[in-house]
Amino acid sequence: xxxxxxxDRAGLPAKTIxxxxxxxxxxxxxxxxxxxxFRETDLHKLAFIGRARGxxxxxxxxxxxxxxxxxxxxASADVKALAxxxxxxxxxxxxxxxxxxxxxxxxxxACAGDGRPDCPILTGLSDxxxx
Amino acid sequence: xxxxxxxDRAGLPAKTIxxxxxxxxxxxxxxxxxxxxFRETDLHKLAFIGRARGxxxxxxxxxxxxxxxxxxxxASADVKALAxxxxxxxxxxxxxxxxxxxxxxxxxxACAGDGRPDCPILTGLSDxxxx
DNA sequence: TCTAGGGGTTCCAGTCATGGGAAGGTCAAG
DNA sequence: CTTGACCTTCCCATGACTGGAACCCCTAGA
Numbered sequence: 471x472x473x474x475x476x477x478d479r480a481g482l483p484a485k486t487i488x489x490x491x492x493x494x495x496x497x498x499x500x501x502x503x504x505x506x507x508f509r510e511t512d513l514h515k516l517a518f519i520g521r522a523r524g525x526x527x528x529x530x531x532x533x534x535x536x537x538x539x540x541x542x543x544x545a546s547a548d549v550k551a552l553a554x555x556x557x558x559x560x561x562x563x564x565x566x567x568x569x570x571x572x573x574x575x576x577x578x579x580a581c582a583g584d585g586r587p588d589c590p591i592l593t594g595l596s597d598x599x600x601x
Numbered sequence: 602x603x604x605x606x607x608x609d610r611a612g613l614p615a616k617t618i619x620x621x622x623x624x625x626x627x628x629x630x631x632x633x634x635x636x637x638x639f640r641e642t643d644l645h646k647l648a649f650i651g652r653a654r655g656x657x658x659x660x661x662x663x664x665x666x667x668x669x670x671x672x673x674x675x676a677s678a679d680v681k682a683l684a685x686x687x688x689x690x691x692x693x694x695x696x697x698x699x700x701x702x703x704x705x706x707x708x709x710x711a712c713a714g715d716g717r718p719d720c721p722i723l724t725g726l727s728d729x730x731x732x
Numbered sequence: 733t734c735t736a737g738g739g740g741t742t743c744c745a746g747t748c749a750t751g752g753g754a755a756g757g758t759c760a761a762g
Numbered sequence: 763c764t765t766g767a768c769c770t771t772c773c774c775a776t777g778a779c780t781g782g783a784a785c786c787c788c789t790a791g792a
Contacts, residue, residue, distance in 0.1 A: 472739075472740070473739090473740075474738095474739070474740085483779085483780080484740095485779075485780065485781085486778085486779065486780090488741090488742095489778075489779060489780095493778095503740080503741095503786085503787060503788085504740080504741060504742095504786080504787085505739090505740055505741080505787085506740085506741090514727070518726050518727055521725075521726045522726050523778090524701075525701050525704060525705050525726075526698070526701045526705075528777080528778090529777075529778065535723070535726065538720075538723065539723050539726070539727065541718075542718060543718060544718045544720070545715065545716045545717065545718065546712050546713055546714055546715060546716075546717055546718060546719060546720035546722075547714045547715055547716065549712065549720045549722045549723055550709060550712045550713075550714035550720070550722065551714075553705060553708060553709045553712070553722050554709055556705065557702065557705050557706060557709060560698055560701055560702050560705065561702065563698055564695065564698050564699065564702065567657070567691055567694055567695050567698065568695065570655075570656050570657045570691055571688065571691050571692065571695065573656060574656050574657075574684060574687065574688050574691065575688060577684060578681060578684045578685055578688060581677050581680065581681045581684070582677055582681075583677055583678045583681035583682075584676065584677060584678055585676045585677075585678065586676070586677055587672075587673060587674060587675045587676065587677060588677060589669075589675070589677035589680045589681070591677075591680045591681065591684050592666070592669065592670050592680055594652075595649050595652045595653050595656075595666065595670070596645070596649055596670065603768075603769075604768090604769075605767090605768070605769085614750085614751080615769090616750070616751065616752085617749080617750065617751090619770095619771095620749075620750065620751095624749095634757085634758060634759085634769080634770095635757080635758090635769080635770060635771095636758085636768090636769055636770080637769085637770090654749090659748080659749090660748080660749070
């Protein structure tokens with residue numbers, strides 16, 4: 471398989487796949503003409519990485535998850551720990567975004583949004599009101 | 602005021618303040634010794650930017666907001682439009698994170714997290730289950 | 733046989749909003 | 763006079779790509 475086919479089937483840009491090789495996430499073989507020669511296992515790994523990235527795992531998380539995936543003697547506790555740590559990060563980010571949303575929608579609701587210059591959004595940003 | 606005092610009072614790292622000057626968000630005067638000489642208005646602007654950043658506005662948003670803030674003839678509609686666009690981005694990000702959280706907590710809940718290798722998290726990432 | 737096109741390859745630079753650290757100038761206190 | 767806390771500029775690194783240039787390879791059609 472050439473890179474384009476893998477890209478289409480894994481749902482990742484070819485550029486991203488080259489990058490993943492560069493940082494050692496995958497090691498596709500090479501054909502005689504220098505083209506990358508992907509096997510099914512490479513495709514499988516890339517799809518795995520793609521899904522992990524889709525769940526917000528970092529590249530380093532993906533590296534660790536792949537290593538666990540390939541380690542037949544893994545303990546599921548190790549995987550779970552990784553996932554729970556990530557879940558905690560997601561929840562923190564959610565809290566942060568929800569706080570932003572609350573503050574910002576309060577300001578937006580207070581703003582007339584007409585042709586006049588008076589604007590609670592700007593005064594809100596100007597005074598120290600937003601924790 | 603030197604940069605350290607402004608940094609402390611605005612709640613921003615000195616490095617960040619230098620960067621804001623570099624990209625033209627602020628233009629502090631200079632003392633004879635080459636030190637930046639901040640005025641109250643600079644501090645005020647920096648605090649404004651800091652709060653806007655805290656609400657997740659990009660630097661370019663901040664530039665636009667500052668321009669509106671300083672434009673006495675602005676229309677509050679322009680400010681509101683900026684804020685609403687940002688609110689939409691926040692909501693999209695919230696949706697995305699919530700979807701991640703749902704999928705991931707489902708996987709985590711299904712995982713025993715013991716010493717055995719069987720792990721629904723890994724099989725979940727391996728099969729195409731996670732939209 | 734030539735040529736066009738659609739692959740592929742490497743390498744370099746840019747993104748966003750900083751952060752880290754080096755090398756050196758300035759200033760107030762002891 | 764020295765110490766230590768400031769200040770300055772400059773360059774490099776982050777994460778996870780993305781874009782583009784310059785070049786090679788392969789197949790199909792005129």
